[in-house]
Amino acid sequence: MKDLRYLDDVSTLVLNEEKCIGCSLCTEVCPRGVFEMRQNKAHIIDFNACMECGACVNNCPSQAISVSPGVG
Numbered sequence: 421m422k423d424l425r426y427l428d429d430v431s432t433l434v435l436n437e438e439k440c441i442g443c444s445l446c447t448e449v450c451p452r453g454v455f456e457m458r459q460n461k462a463h464i465i466d467f468n469a470c471m472e473c474g475a476c477v478n479n480c481p482s483q484a485i486s487v488s489p490g491v492g
């Protein structure tokens with residue numbers, strides 16, 4: 421039971437939709453169009469595009485996003 425993960429060799433981006441308050445800031449600051457708002461929640465629509473810049477993490481007011489830059 422250790423295979424719970426997304427695609428290999430890409431981003432460490434994690435979005436906790438339960439924490440998301442729907443401010444949509446992440447969709448505005450992400451330079452890669454990774455997020456989209458759906459029913460007032462952020463969703464990851466292009467996971468592989470994430471370059472781990474951290475802009476979404478720094479701007480999210482509810483700590484719903486995490487990323488660990490510098491891994492790759």
Ligand code: SF4
Nearest residue numbers: 450470471473474476
């Ligand atoms: S870390 Fe940067 S590229 Fe990745 S989702 Fe957040 S804002 Fe977009």
Ligand code: SF4
Nearest residue numbers: 440441443444446480
């Ligand atoms: S910045 Fe955070 S709270 Fe705002 S929409 Fe994105 S994930 Fe949700």
